[in-house]
Amino acid sequence: MQGYIYPNEFELQWSLLIVLYPYITGLVAGAFILASLERVFNVKEVQPTYRLSLLTALAFLLVATLPLLAHLGHPERSYEIFMTPNRQSAMAMFGFVYAWYLMVVLLVEIWFDYRKDMVAWYRDSKGFKRWLYYALTLGSTDISEKALRFDDSAGRWITIIGIPSAFLLHGYVGFIFGSVKANPWWSSVLMPVVFLFSAIVSGIALVLLLYMITTLFRWRPINMACLDKLAQFLFYALVVDFSLEMLDFLHRLYESEESIEILSQMIQSRLFLSLIVLQILLGTVIPLVTLGLFSPGLKRGGFVKVRPEAKQLVYLACAVLIQIGIFSIRWNVVIGGQLFSKSLRGLTVYKVEFLGIEGLAMTLGLLFLPFVILWILVKVLPPWTDQEVGRLAKATG
């Protein structure tokens, strides 16, 4: 503690779990928007990651609400927000945004995309698996040319609906913070936009990581064209994200509201590590410069030409740094917004507990859970294009 704080500001109400929540939702929105790129804008290079992005989005979406439920502490009451919708509450409305996104966008898109394969798997397998795939196809086993063409165009339409939905999903999270008028660190109309772009950055970086790791473990060669394209998108998204953040920063500086003094004090003391070092330096500037030099973002083939293996390592490092940076952004927003007193006269401290429902262990568990779900999803619905190519070749040949 430092200076004067109100008695009810001593303990932070929004803990580590609330940091996790926008982080995970951001990954969902980001992964989905990456998938949409391939679909709507027909970016052929990133095609190997299309399905992986969709499954990633789904795995993380299934976990997205868990931090909130754990934080609120009464998961058994959560259904009530669907039973008695409250239009006055942004938080309650999120339940519907979430349900819409899960049921109407993500599941249906995955269903249309996988239907052909599910039918094939259903026909190829026996016993329980056969029934599982049959159930998953909902009994729709027609894979005639006409039916497949319908799948494709339906999928495209859903993606088109899906993009604004993904924007809504994560924009909403920014909205929740941006609309807290009483908190000068949060209250900003730019908040949803900044959240959105940081979401895209984190989603692309995550899919890039997952793509590299899964290919590595399957002993397949990495598709360098795909990786370069991902890195290129990552670079562009990072540029926009960083400019928006700087815009927000300059805007605050220029406005110089009465809160500016305590906020700059907070940045210099409490948030120095997480904001200056982790978020800006390690999480943004270094990846930005590195990607600018190595990725084809600014110049075809990149300014610095190295062997593909080296380049892969560079991308890997950037993606990891970016994840750390984005997590720091969430931390700085959520925790930062509670570290200074609303009297603008003092700063408090936040100590993360280890065990307990809002502790570090819980957070790590929730962070790990989506990967378990993803692993199961990948087992049931393999997203690999190379295998598929092989199997299709076998089927037709």
Add this chain to the structure above:
Amino acid sequence: MPEQVPRLLAVFLTASVALVIARSLLVPDTFGDIGHYRAAATDSVVAHQKKYAGHQECALCHGQIQEMRLAGNHRGVRCEVCHGPAANHVSNPLEVKPPAPQDREFCTLCHEYNASRPTGFPQIDPADHNPHVPCIACHEPHAPEPPGMPGDCSACHGQIARQKAVSHHSAVPCTTCHQTPDEHKVNPRSVRPSKPTERDFCGACHAQERLAGIPQIDLTAHNPAYLCWQCHYPHYPGTS
């Protein structure tokens, strides 16, 4: 229509119907009658056992205290704030006695200095403010007085007062030697009492034959070069 559509629609329809059924089963009957909550909740609240009686009830039997409170500085602090929920006491006054908080910690809940309290709210620092003595020894809890002007010089000049009280000058009031404007007690440093300045002042009592019982000296002979208080401490005069 491609076969996918009716099958998907069937799933959504089932989900919607399930939602509608769940709603009709789970949403309480009176939900939304008045506002975004179960209207019957008010009845269940009414059905709770009453714990607080309200201060008007107390006045029925403790009229004097109520009058005193309403006229005093605690007029905004209701009886049960200090005495706790006392509905049981009202229905059974002789059996159930509400507690009366007598320790200092209780009053400091509201009166301990804390910057977040509204400006002007009477606050004290319990470590400095007459420590170890119960607050109610000096303040009547039902009508506490604001800081009045201390009547006696001893409130501030304790050392001198105690010394003088056991000295030969115990019978001589402070104000005989110090003309003290009342304002001195409020602004002691800016408004100062007078102090004797010449030997004649002491002589008024000690050099007059006629004042019986007062030790006499000869002003002209008794160490005339000095002021009396250079040798005799006026608040504890001695002859050694």
